Amino acid sequence: MSNFMAQWVYSPAVKDHFMNPRNTWDEKENFVPDGVGDVGSLACGDQMRVMIQVENDRIKAIRWLTYGCASAIASTSMLSEMAIGLTLEDAYHLAPEAITEALGGLPEHKFHCSVLGDKGLRAAIDDYLEKNGLPNPYRHTIAKIVCECHNITDVQIENLVKTKQATTLEELQEITKYGSTCGKCKADIAGLFDELKHIYNV
Amino acid sequence: MKFVYLDNNATTPIHEDVIDSMNEALAFYGNASSMHAFGRDAAFKIExxxxxxxxxxxxxxxSIVFTSGASEANNTVFNIFREQIDLGSKRNRIVTTAIEHPSIIEMVAYLRGRGYKIDLCPVDNTGRVRLDALKELLAEDVALVSVMFGNNEIGTIQPIKEIVEMAHSVGAYVHSDATQAIGKVEVSMRELGLDYLSLSAHKFYGPKGIGVLAVAKGVPYAPYIHGGHQEAGRRAGTYNTVAIIGMGAAAKIAKRDQKDEERRLWKMREMLRKGIVEKIPNVVINGNQEHCLPGTLDVSFPHAEGESILLYLDLEGIQVSTGSACASGSLEPSYVLLSSGVDIELAHGSIRFSFGRYNTEDDVAYVLEKLPPIIKRLREMSAL
Known part of the structure; x- marks a missing residue:
């Protein structure tokens, strides 16, 4: 038995990037990064480090490490190829949807894995700007994911507070399921929720 | 390309003799419930x-009630006691464990949601039921104690005989899902004193979609599927003649070969365990190494994620399973491992190798050649 009828579990592009990941960090290279971003949550099964070199406001080179599943590996590999040569601004706005599309699609429940890479890249750019004492004009142009396990953004929570759909933390939890997997975001989201309630006076 | 199937706890290939018996069985098309000659012939083969x-x-x-498999058998047992409780029995509590098969775990959640009292007995860090905790949970209000014989993921075998004695001493009935143990270790309902036992044919080289709920004499019963007089009114539905005959053939082989299989499976499992420990640094062997299904080996590889290991192994022709969340469709890793006190990262990096009768020692050698570079590669790529 060797001719399987079914396709591989993911798309051919995912398989290719999973089997031959591009731009992975190698100790022997002595890659000196200008910015480093660490994201992810072990409880959700993925943790990632993205390292970038920057030249003339563009991503010159990128290296990454990840502890994660096949789609996390493939999507970070794809992201690393897409990011090279981009201006910091474009790189900052590289959307997970674009990565997923380039990979020929990912199953719904795997979308979580593909949003990790672009978050890592953003964190690396933030780190580069901060280290060099440069202003960060991008940080507030992007919805920030506050619960990594369930992909909940600060903008989503802001809307729920603003529209009074979530008036207590319990209601917010009910609607978004935040914090129900690894739980590490709980304190931060409680703080954000209080702040937003104050801002919108609810 | 070489193929090494090490996912026999998920399902087993059908034995050649079972296939033959099922091919012949296709001729017995009479409805086994019919009185005429064709029906009688089918009924004869079923008996x-x-x-x-x-x-x-x-x-x-x-005692044998044919079902569509162990999931139906497990659901049936819980339904029997649900009915007893509905009818006003003073025994209105069920005790089971947190590491049961989903067909029990989900049934527990369903019943709890409707107000039924169900306690989960904790297990120790090898997955064995804590008898001290069980003792605390047992009282005169317990109707049923349900504990699996051997765990599908980590292979841990439960002290069923002790559990039966303890439960019977407070007047509770005992069920065991023995699906993973059949054909691998000796399972005797009589010897253990069990009141109910579930099994599924496809775990011992029989066909899928057929299983058994064995019900001891004189214990409570209520049909889960209503509609006909089959199985003395215990389970309605036209007999699945071909599958039942296949299961019968598989049962004969399982009985005949059990002792040899037990020895052979354990030998290969131990070869793999020792080889992994020797060749790969920093691994954790999960489950109980003394009370263990002979063909099951569950290993955690820190700093390597389970789905990635599984898929790299698949590309080398080796089929295994993982307790990682990434392979489960949810974000939660294996509840069996977490309930057995396994750390969350170790649960994400767990791989189950489950041997069967078609595996050979060459298969072990092949895994020991392909696995170490995969783990090394993933660890080099890991951000941990």
Whole structure:
């Protein structure tokens, strides 16, 4: 038995990037990064480090490490190829949807894995700007994911507070399921929720 | 390309003799419930199969109720006691464990949601039921204690005999899902004193979609599927003649080969365990190493994620399973491992190797050649 009828579990592009990941960090290279971003949550099964070199406001080179599943590996590999040569601004706005599309699609429940890479890249750019004492004009142009396990953004929570759909933390939890997997975001989201309630006076 | 199937706890290939018996069985098209010659012939073959299964599990043939598999058998048992409770029984509590098969775990959640009282007995860090905790949970209000014989993921075998004695001493009935143990270790309902036992044919080289709930004499019963007089009114539905005959053939083989299989499976499992420990640094062997299904080996590889290991192994022709969340469709890793006190990262990096009768020692050698570079590669790529 060797001719399987079914396709591989993911798309051919995912398989290719999973089997031959591009731009992975190698100790022997002595890659000196200008910015480093660490994201992810072990409880959700993925943790990632993205390292970038920057030249003339563009991503010159990128290296990454990840502890994660096949789609996390493939999507970070794809992201690393897409990011090279981009201006910091474009790189900052590289959307997970674009990565997923380039990979020929990912199953719904795997979308979580593909949003990790672009978050890592953003964190690396933030780190580069901060280290060099440069202003960060991008940080507030992007919805920030506050619960990594369930992909909940600060903008989503802001809307729920603003529209009074979530008036207590319990209601917010009910609607978004935040914090129900690894739980590490709980304190931060409680703080954000209080702040937003104050801002919108609810 | 070489293929090494090490996912026998998920399902097993059908034995050649079972395939032959099923091919022949296709000719017995009569409805086994019909009185005419064709029906009688089919019924005769079904009764043969019933005897073979009964013989395999040390139970009288009258105890055998054919079901669509162990999930239905497990659901049926819980439904029997749900009905008893609905009818006003003073025994209105069920005790089970947190590491049961989903067909029990989900049933527990369903019943709890409707107000039924169900306690989960904790297990120790090898997955064995804590008898001290069980003792605390047992009282005169317990109707049923349900504990699996051997765990599908980590292979841990439970002290069923002790559990039966403890439960019976407070007047509770005992069920065991023995699906993973059949054909691998000796399982005798009579010897253990079990009141109910579930099994599924496809875990011992029989066909899928057929199983048994064995019910001891004189214990409570209520049909889960209503509609006909089959199985003395215990389970309605036209007999699945071909599958039942296949299960009967598989049961005969399982009984005949059990001792040899137990030895062979354990030998290969131990070869793999020792080889992994020797060749790969920093691994954790999960489950109980003394009370363990002979063909099951569950290993955690820190700093390597389970789905990635599984898929790299698949590309080398090796089929295994993982407790990682990434392979489960949810974000939660294996509840069996977490309930056994396994750390969340170790649960994400767990791989189950489960041997069967078609595996050879060459398969172990092949895994020991392909696995170490995969783990090394993933660890080099890991951000941990």
């Amino acid at each position: 043969e199969a019933r005897l073979a299964v009964a013989d395999l599990i040390g139970a009288p043939s009258g």
